[in-house]
Amino acid sequence: MDTRFTELLTPFLKFLGEQEITPDAPLRELGLDSMQAIELLFAIEDAFGVTLADDDMNDDTFATAGSLWSVVHAALGAHHGADGTQVRAA
Amino acid sequence: MSAPTFAPARPAPAAGPGATAVADRVARVAAVAAEHVERTDRDASFPLEALQEMRRTGLLGLLVPASHGGLGGTTDDVVSAGIALGRVDTSVAMIFVMHCQQVAAVVRYANDRLREELLPEIAAGRMYLASVTTEAGKGGHLLSSRSALAAHEDELLLDRFAPIVTGGEYADGFLVTMQSPPPASPHQVSLVYAHRDQLTVERSGHWQPLGMRASHSVALRLTGTLPAHQVVGEHGAFRTIVTTVFGPMAHLGWSACWLGTAAGALSRVVKLLRSPHTRGRVDLDSELLLTRLSRARQRIDTVHALLERARQVVASADDLSVPRVQLLLNALKITAADECHRAVDDLVDAVGMRHGYLKDSPTRLEHSLRDLRSAALNYSNDRLHLVDGKLALLDAEVRLA
Numbered sequence: 204m205d206t207r208f209t210e211l212l213t214p215f216l217k218f219l220g221e222q223e224i225t226p227d228a229p230l231r232e233l234g235l236d237s238m239q240a241i242e243l244l245f246a247i248e249d250a251f252g253v254t255l256a257d258d259d260m261n262d263d264t265f266a267t268a269g270s271l272w273s274v275v276h277a278a279l280g281a282h283h284g285a286d287g288t289q290v291r292a293a
Numbered sequence: 294m295s296a297p298t299f300a301p302a303r304p305a306p307a308a309g310p311g312a313t314a315v316a317d318r319v320a321r322v323a324a325v326a327a328e329h330v331e332r333t334d335r336d337a338s339f340p341l342e343a344l345q346e347m348r349r350t351g352l353l354g355l356l357v358p359a360s361h362g363g364l365g366g367t368t369d370d371v372v373s374a375g376i377a378l379g380r381v382d383t384s385v386a387m388i389f390v391m392h393c394q395q396v397a398a399v400v401r402y403a404n405d406r407l408r409e410e411l412l413p414e415i416a417a418g419r420m421y422l423a424s425v426t427t428e429a430g431k432g433g434h435l436l437s438s439r440s441a442l443a444a445h446e447d448e449l450l451l452d453r454f455a456p457i458v459t460g461g462e463y464a465d466g467f468l469v470t471m472q473s474p475p476p477a478s479p480h481q482v483s484l485v486y487a488h489r490d491q492l493t494v495e496r497s498g499h500w501q502p503l504g505m506r507a508s509h510s511v512a513l514r515l516t517g518t519l520p521a522h523q524v525v526g527e528h529g530a531f532r533t534i535v536t537t538v539f540g541p542m543a544h545l546g547w548s549a550c551w552l553g554t555a556a557g558a559l560s561r562v563v564k565l566l567r568s569p570h571t572r573g574r575v576d577l578d579s580e581l582l583l584t585r586l587s588r589a590r591q592r593i594d595t596v597h598a599l600l601e602r603a604r605q606v607v608a609s610a611d612d613l614s615v616p617r618v619q620l621l622l623n624a625l626k627i628t629a630a631d632e633c634h635r636a637v638d639d640l641v642d643a644v645g646m647r648h649g650y651l652k653d654s655p656t657r658l659e660h661s662l663r664d665l666r667s668a669a670l671n672y673s674n675d676r677l678h679l680v681d682g683k684l685a686l687l688d689a690e691v692r693l694a
């Protein structure tokens with residue numbers, strides 16, 4: 204997982220404490236609230252310049268840091284492939 | 294306080310349900326509910342006779358698979374039963390659909406040992422289950438809990454206060470949400486089963502509400518020690534149970550009860566207007582009356598259509614967690630709560646003071662209106678609108694379920 208991604212996630216996880224965010228970190232249990240999903244989505248879009256598909260807005264995507272990252276990562280790939288340019292770093 | 298005592302229930306017939314068989318059993322419960330509805334509402338007392346009939350007819354085991362002695366019914370059967378019972382008594386209907394919601398969670402998520410212990414007992418009519426999800430100070434938030442389960446070797450220590458437990462004083466067992474054992478966060482919620490004889494059950498306060506008086510939804514403190522296998526699903530799995538079973542069953546079941554209540558109210562009004570006694574004394578060409586009847590009927594048909602659609606989507610969708618499905622299920626609950634109440638309110642205007650406002654009218658609109666006033670508060674519409682606003686933002690394409 205990209206460090207920008209874990210840094211972006213941290214403020215949403217109020218029960219994270221001193222733990223490190225690993226791919227299997229359970230986002231809901233660590234404090235991600237469904238009411239915050241849109242804010243998290245905006246943060247991801249701003250940081251990575253990608254738009255996540257509406258169909259990815261489900262419980263599986265938001266289950267763990269790894270599952271969310273894989274969706275972001277896939278969107279980055281699609282973005283890269285679509286216009287043939289490097290993905291802009293935030 | 295002691296557990297209620299009943300004569301041993303006759304075992305449920307082993308045959309599979311079939312729509313007629315279920316409808317017959319529901320009709321028997323409805324008939325018993327009708328005999329006692331006036332008294333249970335007046336006294337705010339639990340409908341023990343209707344519960345006893347649910348035990349006797351095997352209806353408490355509606356969702357228990359036939360392999361465990363139950364009727365092997367479906368969510369569709371629960372919805373139909375909710376509507377039919379709601380026509381007679383909203384409290385009885387709610388008691389039944391909420392029991393079914395608990396059974397559905399046990400059927401789908403309990404481990405084999407717990408299923409073997411519970412399902413035959415439910416099917417035999419010996420077990421009425423109540424839900425303990427409310428908690429002081431969390432504002433109705435279903436997916437968090439501040440009361441932590443303590444794990445001690447192979448046991449779970451339960452100590453839980455709940456301000457509202459429908460039928461709690463008469464339940465044989467409870468499904469209780471608790472914060473998972475340490476080091477869990479308040480967002481890690483477990484669902485545990487507790488049998489009444491495993492608990493000390495203390496009631497506090499009085500039950501004296503505006504409506505839903507027979508639901509006897511008292512405040513309880515439950516304390517006890519439970520074997521570890523009585524966790525339903527894994528620790529922390531309550532969110533999944535809510536998305537797949539509890540949420541859909543709650544919104545479909547409640548909406549069915551409210552729809553039945555409004556449909557029953559309209560039916561009684563129309564029968565009154567058509568009765569030989571009233572005929573000729575009411576102007577059936579009154580445009581005000583006709584418009585009000587039309588509006589009430591329109592609201593009822595709207596809720597019915599939405600309920601039918603939501604029921605199809607729940608039966609067929611691969612993933613109930615996506616925004617469009619969550620939005621549809623929430624829209625069902627919000628719309629049913631608002632429109633069923635307004636339908637009966639329309640009817641009060643339609644028939645006026647004598648038959649719309651007085652307790653002793655055969656229309657029983659006064660009772661239905663009081664019951665339906667709770668609908669918007671029962672998992673608050675205000676809270677659901679906030680959730681739906683956020684969900685709407687997540688669905689930019691506005692995909693319709």
